[in-house]
Amino acid sequence: MFSRVGKWAAGMALLNSVANADRYLTEIEELIMQVKRDTDGKEHISWKESITEKLQHSKEFSDKVKHELLIPRLGNHYSYHDAMVVIEQLKREFPDYINVSSFGKTYEGRDIPLIRLQKGNKPTTDRPAMLLTGAHHAREAVSIQMPFYIIFKFLHGALHNDQYYLDLLENVTLYVVPMLNVDGVYDIEQTFFQTADHVMKRKNKNDSWGGKWLCGDDTYTGVDLNRNYGFSHGNFGAKEDPCSESFSGPFPFSEPETRAMRDFIFKHVNEIKFVYNFHSYGNMYVTPFNAIAGDLLQDAYPTQFALFEEILDEGHPANQLKVGTAHDLLGYTSPGEASDWILAATGIAAISPELGTDNPATNSFRLDTPELVIDVLDQQYPIIEKTIEKLQARLEFVQVGHADVDAETKEFSFTVEIRNKGLKDMQDFTIMSAQASVEARFDDPHIQ
Ligand SMILES: [Zn+2]
Numbered sequence: 001m002f003s004r005v006g007k008w009a010a011g012m013a014l015l016n017s018v019a020n021a022d023r024y025l026t027e028i029e030e031l032i033m034q035v036k037r038d039t040d041g042k043e044h045i046s047w048k049e050s051i052t053e054k055l056q057h058s059k060e061f062s063d064k065v066k067h068e069l070l071i072p073r074l075g076n077h078y079s080y081h082d083a084m085v086v087i088e089q090l091k092r093e094f095p096d097y098i099n100v101s102s103f104g105k106t107y108e109g110r111d112i113p114l115i116r117l118q119k120g121n122k123p124t125t126d127r128p129a130m131l132l133t134g135a136h137h138a139r140e141a142v143s144i145q146m147p148f149y150i151i152f153k154f155l156h157g158a159l160h161n162d163q164y165y166l167d168l169l170e171n172v173t174l175y176v177v178p179m180l181n182v183d184g185v186y187d188i189e190q191t192f193f194q195t196a197d198h199v200m201k202r203k204n205k206n207d208s209w210g211g212k213w214l215c216g217d218d219t220y221t222g223v224d225l226n227r228n229y230g231f232s233h234g235n236f237g238a239k240e241d242p243c244s245e246s247f248s249g250p251f252p253f254s255e256p257e258t259r260a261m262r263d264f265i266f267k268h269v270n271e272i273k274f275v276y277n278f279h280s281y282g283n284m285y286v287t288p289f290n291a292i293a294g295d296l297l298q299d300a301y302p303t304q305f306a307l308f309e310e311i312l313d314e315g316h317p318a319n320q321l322k323v324g325t326a327h328d329l330l331g332y333t334s335p336g337e338a339s340d341w342i343l344a345a346t347g348i349a350a351i352s353p354e355l356g357t358d359n360p361a362t363n364s365f366r367l368d369t370p371e372l373v374i375d376v377l378d379q380q381y382p383i384i385e386k387t388i389e390k391l392q393a394r395l396e397f398v399q400v401g402h403a404d405v406d407a408e409t410k411e412f413s414f415t416v417e418i419r420n421k422g423l424k425d426m427q428d429f430t431i432m433s434a435q436a437s438v439e440a441r442f443d444d445p446h447i448q
Contacts, residue, residue, distance in 0.1 A: 050089070051086070051094075052094075054068045055069070059160050066152075066374050067370055070374065077373065078148070079185075083148075090155075097118065098117060099116040100116075102114065103177050115175075115177075116174070124268075127171060128172055128273045128391040129173040129271045130274045130276070131176075132384075133177045133338075135181050135182075135278075136226040136277060137184075138181045139365045139366075140281070141365060142355050145377060149381060150176070171392055180257050181257060183204055184203065187199070204223050204225055204255055205222055207221035210242035211243045214242065225255060227337065228249045228255050229252060229340065230336070234250075236333060246334070252336065265342060265345075265348070275339065275342050275348055276384060277351070277352045278353060282329070283362070285323045287324065287339075288337075290325050292325075301343060307423075315383030318358070337352065349423075357376055359375070391424060392424050393424040396419055401416070
C-alpha cells in the first residue's frame with residue numbers, strides 16, 4: 001500500500017513537471033510564432049520575432065542587438081529549449097548560411113545539434129574549418145551563449161554587407177556544437193520547472209557505470225565528458241569514484257557524446273584546423289596538455305605553441321587573461337581532457353578557454369545580470385574572431401635578406417622569405433613572377 005502511494009505521488013510530481021514544461025513551451029511558441037493570413041485567406045504559422053529583424057535593427061552589433069538575441073526572456077542564460085528554438089529559427093531564416101544536422105545521440109537518445117555556418121559551395125578541400133563546442137559541462141551556461149554570439153556576429157556582418165565577414169563566410173566553415181552535453185542541459189531546465197532551482201549539474205546522464213544509489217543526488221551521477229577522452233584517460237584516480245565531479249568513465253570514449261566528437265574530428269581531420277571547447281568560469285586561455293604538470297606543448301608541438309602565442313598577440317585578449325595549462329592555472333591536472341586528446345591524436349590545435357573577465361562577479365556558473373553575460377561574450381570574442389581569420393592562408397614577409405651590391409655593375413640581389421601564417425595548407429601555391437621595379441633612395445651620407 002505504502003509503495004502504491006509513493007508511486008502515485010511520483011506520478012503526480014511528473015504530471016506537474018510536464019504541465020510546467022508545457023506552459024513554458026507555450027510561452028516560447030507564443031513569443032516566436034504567429035498565425036499569418038495569406039492574401040487568399042489561408043492561415044499559416046510564421047516566426048514572429050525574427051532573428052533577421054533583430055540583426056537588421058542597427059548597423060552596429062550594438063548592446064541592444066546582443067541583448068535581444070542572446071538574453072532570453074526568462075533568466076540570463078539559454079535553457080535547452082531557448083537554444084533549440086534559436087537553432088530552428090537560424091535554420092529557417094538563413095538557408096544560404098546555416099545547415100543544421102545531428103552531431104550524434106546522447107546517452108538518453110537526444111540529438112546533439114550541429115550547426116554549420118558557411119556561404120557558397122567552395123569545396124571542403126579548399127575551405128579550412130573550425131569546430132566550436134559549448135557545454136561539455138552542462139552548468140557552464142555562458143559556454144552555450146558564446147558560440148551563438150559568434151554566429152550572430154557573422155550573420156550581422158553578412159546582412160549589413162560587411163566584406164570582412166562575407167569573405168570569411170565564403171572561405172571558411174564553422175562547425176558549431178553549442179551543447180555537447182545536451183542531456184545535462186535538458187536536466188537543468190527540467191529540474192528548474194519542478195523546483196525553480198538551477199541545479200549545478202556538470203556531468204552527463206549515464207549512471208550505468210555506478211553511482212545510481214550511491215551518490216544520493218542525481219546531480220552527482222554521470223560521467224565527466226571532459227575526462228572521458230583518450231589521452232591519459234583515467235589517471236590520478238579519475239575512474240575510481242563514480243560520484244566524483246570528475247569521474248572519467250571506465251574507459252576512453254565510453255560515452256556517446258565523446259564518441260560523437262571523436263568520430264566527427266576523424267571524419268573531418270583534413271578540414272578542421274582549430275577547435276575551441278568553451279567552458280566557464282574564470283578568465284583563462286587553457287592550453288594543452290592538461291593531463292600533466294609541465295610544458296610538454298612547447299617542446300612536442302612547437303608549431304601549435306607558436307600559433308597560440310600569435311593568436312594571443314594579435315587578438316588583443318581581455319584584461320588580465322591568464323594563459324597556461326590546467327595545472328599552471330588551477331593547480332590540478334585534467335586527465336582525459338578534450339583538447340589534449342584532439343592535439344595528441346590529430347595534431348589539430350585545440351583550446352579549452354574558461355570564459356570570464358577580470359571582474360570577479362563573472363566567477364560563477366550562472367551570472368547575475370544580462371550585462372555580465374554580454375561583457376564576458378564581448379571580451380572573449382575578439383580573440384576567437386582573430387583565430388577564425390587565421391584559418392585562411394596568409395602570406396607574410398618574415399625576412400628580407402641583406403643585399404650585396406656588385407661594385408662594377410652596381411647590380412644587386414637579395415632574398416625574401418615568405419611564410420604562410422594562416423592555417424590553410426598552401427601546397428598548390430606558386431610564385432608566378434618575381435619581376436620588380438625598385439626605386440632606390442640613398443639619403444645616408446655614407447652611401448655614395
Ligand atoms: Zn568545464
